[in-house]
Amino acid sequence: xxxxxxxxxxxxxxxxxxxxxxxxxxxxxxxxxxxxxxxxxxxxxxxxxxxxxxxxxxxxxxxxxxxxxxxxxxxxxxxxxxxxxxxxxxxxxxxxxxxxxxxxxxxxxxxxxxxxxxxxxxxxxxxxxxxxxxxxxxxxxxxxxxxxxxxxxxxxxxxxxxxxxxxxxxxxxxxxxxxxxxxxxxxxxxxxxxxxxxxxxxxxxxxxxxxxxxxxxxxxxxxxxxxxxxxxxxxxxxxxxxxxxxxxxxxxxxxxxxxxxxxxxxxxxxxxxxxxxxxxxxxxxxxxxxxxxxxxxxxxxxxxxxxxxxxxxxxxxxxxxxxxxxxxxxxx
Numbered sequence: 001x002x003x004x005x006x007x008x009x010x011x012x013x014x015x016x017x018x019x020x021x022x023x024x025x026x027x028x029x030x031x032x033x034x035x036x037x038x039x040x041x042x043x044x045x046x047x048x049x050x051x052x053x054x055x056x057x058x059x060x061x062x063x064x065x066x067x068x069x070x071x072x073x074x075x076x077x078x079x080x081x082x083x084x085x086x087x088x089x090x091x092x093x094x095x096x097x098x099x100x101x102x103x104x105x106x107x108x109x110x111x112x113x114x115x116x117x118x119x120x121x122x123x124x125x126x127x128x129x130x131x132x133x134x135x136x137x138x139x140x141x142x143x144x145x146x147x148x149x150x151x152x153x154x155x156x157x158x159x160x161x162x163x164x165x166x167x168x169x170x171x172x173x174x175x176x177x178x179x180x181x182x183x184x185x186x187x188x189x190x191x192x193x194x195x196x197x198x199x200x201x202x203x204x205x206x207x208x209x210x211x212x213x214x215x216x217x218x219x220x221x222x223x224x225x226x227x228x229x230x231x232x233x234x235x236x237x238x239x240x241x242x243x244x245x246x247x248x249x250x251x252x253x254x255x256x257x258x259x260x261x262x263x264x265x266x267x268x269x270x271x272x273x274x275x276x277x278x279x280x281x282x283x284x285x286x287x288x289x290x291x292x293x294x295x296x297x298x299x300x301x302x303x304x305x306x307x308x309x310x311x312x313x314x315x316x317x318x319x320x321x322x323x324x325x326x327x328x329x330x331x332x
Contacts, residue, residue, distance in 0.1 A: 078113055078293065079113050079115055079291055079293070080113055080114065080115065080291055080293040080294065080295045081114075081115055081116055081117075081118060081284075081285035081289045081291045081292070081293065081294050081295070082108035082109075082111065082114045082116070082117045082118065082294075082295055082297050083108075083117075083118050083120060083281060083294050083295065083296045083297065083298070084101065084104040084105055084108055084117065084118070084119050084120070084296075084297050084298055085104075085120050085122075085296070085298040086101055086119055086120065086121045086122070086123055086134070086162065086165060086166075087120075087122050087123065088122070088123060089123065089124060089125070089126040090123055090125065090126030090127050090130045090131050090134075090161045090162065090165065091126050091127050091130060092127060092129075092130055094126075095299075096123060096126070096130075097130060098129075098130045098131075098133035098134050098137070100298075100299040101119075101134050101137075101165075101299075102133065102134060102137040103299055104297045104298050104299050105117065105119070105137060105138065105141055105150075105297075106137075106141070107297050108297040109141045109144070109145045109148055111297075113295075114148055114295075115148070115289050115290075115291040116148055116149045116150070116151065116285075116288075116289040116291070117148060117149070117150045117151070118150075118151050118152075118153050118281050118284055118285065118289075118294070119138070119150060119151070119152045119153070119165075119166065119169060120152075120153045120155065120281050121152055121153070121154050121155065121158040121162050121165070121166050122154070122155035122156050122157060122158070122162075123157065123158060123159070123161065123162030123165075124157055124159050124160065124162065125159055125160025125161035125162050125163075125164075125182065126160075126161045126162075127161065128161060128164065128185065128236050128239070128240070130161070131161035131162070131164035131165045132164065132239065132243070134164075134165035134168075135164055135165050135167065135168045135243050135247070136168075138150060138165070138168035138169060139168045139246075139247075142168070142170065149170040149171070149289075150168075150169050150170055151169060151170060151171050151172070151173060151284050151288065151289075152166040152169040152171070152172045152173070153173050153174075153279065153280060153281045153284055154166070154172065154173065154174040154175065154178045154180060154266065154275070155175070155178065156178060156179065157178065157179040157180075158172075158174070158178065158179070158180050159179055159180065159181060159182040159263050160182040160183070160184065163180065163181060163182065163183065163244070163274070164183075164240055164243060164244070167243055167244045167246075167247035167248060168243070168246075168247045169247070171276040171277070171288075172274070172275040172276055173275065173276060173277050173278060173279040173280075173283075173284055174266030174269055174270065174275045174277075174278060175266050175278065175280070176265065176266050176267040176278060177265060177266060177267075178265065178266035178269070179263055179264075179265065179266075180263065180264055180265070180266055180268075180269035180274050180275060181258075181262060181263040181264050181269060181272075181274055182261055182262070182263040183237075183240055183241065183244060183258065183259050183260075183261060184237060184240075184259070184260065184261025185233050185236045185237045185240065186233075186261075187229055187232075187233055203219055205219060211225075211228075214228070215229070237259075241259050244259075248273060248274070251273040251276070252272070252273040252274070253271070253272045253273045255272065258272060258274070266278065281294065282294070
């Protein structure tokens with residue numbers, strides 16, 4: 001009995017023709033292309049939805065930051081003690097810039113409900129230009145609003161540029177352990193000439209102008225450069241001293257170390273006449289001003305402003321650092 005393959009099985013087992021194989025390949029290719037196009041459209045639609053949500057979120061943040069919903073602003077019509085923070089290093093692009101601090105001080109003094117202003121200082125110093133601008137604005141506002149005294153309250157530190165700004169206040173209150181003083185100016189940097197000689201690195205600097213390359217950290221310092229730097233430091237130091245003497249007047253003890261750049265505890269600063277007494281912001285508002293309700297006028301950055309500033313500052317600082325790495329003048 002011979003084995004026979006059923007017709008249906010034989011048809012299935014028979015190899016497909018070349019034409020059939022070609023048709024299947026084309027169909028599969030078209031299916032893959034169509035599927036890829038559909039997936040691409042779906043992905044594009046998802047990204048469009050995502051970016052729309054991001055745009056709406058940014059828009060909502062921008063609108064929200066344009067308004068201030070804090071209760072302090074609502075309470076400003078009542079009698080109160082105004083508060084302005086001077087926190088951190090004083091610089092043109094930081095929170096403790098003259099623009100931010102002076103704008104807050106102006107708003108505090110202009111409010112009819114303000115009985116007195118407290119400038120709460122916690123700063124190691126910084127830019128002599130920014131500190132001088134704050135000092136002069138405090139002097140101007142005190143003259144314009146003689147019935148509204150300005151008190152500085154020191155936190156951990158009010159040194160150098162921080163004290164430069166604070167010296168214009170009516171009175172300065174400290175904690176016994178606060179760090180106060182450091183009335184001096186410094187200009188710091190690094191010199192790499194010896195290291196370059198050891199490494200066999202040659203500095204190639206081309207300038208137009210005899211002093212254009214002065215204070216380049218990769219070139220040796222000359223006596224003329226040192227004398228010029230000292231002259232600038234002495235001038236700025238004298239400006240600092242004059243501002244302190246004008247602000248503190250006869251309260252300042254005439255001792256040789258006061259303007260030497262030395263710093264002291266809050267307790268010693270009261271003895272030297274650099275400060276007037278002990279107390280925090282609550283104490284001053286309650287016991288000195290007699291208005292315990294404190295309203296904060298400190299300029300607060302919105303999220304959008306903070307992000308923009310950080311990007312801008314990163315680029316600007318990188319460029320400035322490249323130009324000024326030979327020496328940076330600071331009240332610190």
